[in-house]
Amino acid sequence: MAVYKMNVNGASVNLTADDPNTPLLYLLQEQVQLSGPKFGCGLGQCGACTVLVDGVPIRSCNTNVADVAGKNVVSLEGLGTPANPHPIQQAFISQQAMQCGYCVSGPVLYGKAFIDANPGATREQINEALGKSPLLCRCHAHNRMLNALVLYSQGKTK
């Protein structure tokens, strides 16, 4: 049983696995009790499992735990809390920008990474950036999510 030390949402954690190819997602769910990253496809095709690793959005469902050792992992829970959400989360809340909410790790974390690097990005630029790797929302609440991301890009939350 190998131990993989990393920082998850600001806390140092030791994830254990007998297989270095164990996807990060399952360990975050089982050993850190995270509920932000979710299983959608296991193939990197939908984005429900997205987390930031050293600030870069990745798919935790097909990223091996061994490849994340020693790095900083941030999930939705690491950005803010229900009482004190991160501005991008506040924008999603104020726009009521979801239905079931199962997909939001994808648009929130890809959106945050892109907009933080490109403040003031336009609606079209944000949508294009989110389309560079496959991201889905099956409630098809894209319009509202994009409205929320544009707000965040403009430095607003509502």
Add this chain to the structure above:
Amino acid sequence: MRNHPGNIYSFSTFDEAQLTVDARKALADKSPKGASRRDFFKSAGVMVVGFSVAGEAAKLAAQSPVNPTGLVDSTKVDSWVSISVDETVTIYSGKCEFGQGFATVQIQLAAEELNVPLSRVKLIFCDTGTTPDQGVTSGSQSHIAEFGPGGLRQALDTARDALLVLAGQWFDVAPDALTVKDGVVSVKADPSQQITYGQLLQGQRFNLVLDSKAVPKDPKTYTVLGTSVPRPELPAKATGTFRYVQNVRLPGMLHGRVVRPPTVGAKVVSVDKNSVASMPGVVQVVVKNNFVGVVADTQWHAIQAAGSLNVTWSEGDTLPADMATVYASMQTAATADSLTIDTGDTDALLAKATKTFSAQYLHPFQMHGSMAASCAVADVRGGTGKTASAKIWSATQGVYPQRDSVALVLGIPKENIRVIFTESSGCYGLNGNDSVSYDAAILSQAVGKPVRVQWSRKDEHQNGENYGPAYVINLKAGVDAGGQITTWSYESWTVSKGNRPNATTPGNIISGFLAGFPAPVPTPAKATVPTTFGNNNNAASNYLSGVIAGKAPANTGNVNSAKVLVHNSASPFFTGPLRSPARLQNTYANEQFLDEIASALGQDPVDYRIRHLSDPRLIAVVRAAAQAAQWETRPSPKSQIPFGKLAGRGISCVLYEGNNGYSALVSYVEVDLVTGVVTIKKMITAAESGPISNPDGMINQTEGGVLQAMSRCMFEQVKWNARGGVITSVDWNSYPVFQWGMQIPEMKTVLINNPNVSQTGAGELSITLSASAIGNAIFDAIGVRVRQIPYTPANVLAAIAAAKK
């Protein structure tokens, strides 16, 4: 390990200290008029056995109607609402939240009818141990169920009236001399006289039956309903702390995985359990008829073991060669037939018509394709039989039907089974949520420990859900010399296998079938001529009057002569309700066919619709959508040079389910004549469902429905390989859908509030319309009708090529 709290939705930020302190002081300053408090509560008559003194009552939590037999009596007020001494109002509902926002609406309803703050209302829903049996949450029926007779609103109104009677006795005034604000009852003539609901009830039950005469608030006076109350669960969802069914954790819980037949219909020949015996973490291999699964200590170990298990399967079913073969064979199969209407004169009137029209529309199998691969957790104790019991955490649309059907799968009496709805991703109908719940229950029963089952994406796409069925729809119509439609004939062929599971049919879904229960297919039978008109499937076009046997018109149009006949035969794949089931397919055909006639006659599509409509509410949404879309009145197709990208617009409309919400949708598209690529530019919807409960929620549902339907009609079709016997739509690459980065059309939604009628559904209005509005817009652009879903470049180019011949 955190145990899952179940479905408790509430707003948590409210501070009621100020309010209750005043009210409690008012109470302390007064003594009951002419009687001790004990006598008072006895004399109230409407309630309460086993009176508790105030000190004891204050210790009571909210009264919960938990019934160990799992049989909650929905005729009793206490099954729907309780008010605790701390003023918390707890409501119990049999309608689930999937992301459509109905939890919020139910909290609004309680706040409205009881005059209490939203923040004081707690909602518990869809738990066979605690909530009323309201069947399945589907078909946009939740508003009708909760606002209609026998539902939540009636329970709340009965409770409110009883509280006012009680307060009247307390203050020695008539109930109508009282007013209620924020859960505090006061005397109108002397507002200093106050008592709270919690103080009146003292933690006791109502012990009342629902009163059909209890008067609901007039929607014109709504102050909470009708406003865009934000959804209470969104802060948790946005910050990742919301606990979905995927996050249910029980002590000692193991992880299961299913091993499905590699080809459709294959059966287990043998399972080599030793093939995984030495793999890490493997607990057990479970086989039950053709159900195969593995249980392990972690998700990854279960996945590895399921992938390595050596199972020998038989040959599977012989599949039809392709979709075209299915379309053809459906029309020659022995079928179970049903008629919506047959006035008996369609052939004669077609023969007499000045002009006749006919067309055939094709719609393929589609899937729900939920974001979450299905997941459930089950805890089955004691094996099988009368002493065994089960708890299942499931994202099913119907906890009670699941309880009744899984009872047969497990061999455990239904009274010993509790199904607790726990949210997953949006389901949009009968996706894999029931099947995965069976899987978890079967595995938990075998190992005697709690088991969580998480399907793979392939499990979900290929061997999990009940697809939305294929349709072939033939339409014929005749018009007179003045262009009026005189007769309309609809004949369709669809297929089915299985359906929602219920008390007698666990085989309606794949896990029940694999576990040994038959999967029902239609039994060929002739249709009987109906004596009343009902249009639940929207097979009857909007333009039919629905006049049957001399009765009054029952539909939205003025065409009296009609035949509407549906044929159903066996499907090669499991099928079931997919958002706007049958209604989407039928509206796609009916609403394009109306445009075909209008175009041939040189009539504007909006004018020609209104000419054949009689229902003012449907006419109103058509006009509202056209106005909001700045509709240009002219016939289709648009007169333009056939070069490059051509613009077009189309409209469609529907009265959903024949009685459940009105909507019209205008679509603007561009079609590239060379590549066949269709780009959706704008989608403008008008909707009217009676009194609006939550405008922002209704817009959210409308916009989501527009885009989801756009995805379905532009991209989606289940595919298979007949030679291999396998469904090849196994993931998001092989079943493409609308995704981020694609152009999102400009969307506009016009809501029409109608407080003069009853509440109806709103969640499946726009999804019913996109395919027909887009189809009409494509025709307007290029003058070619594409009568096959999806509107892929290949299908558009094929239609263009066919039109040139």
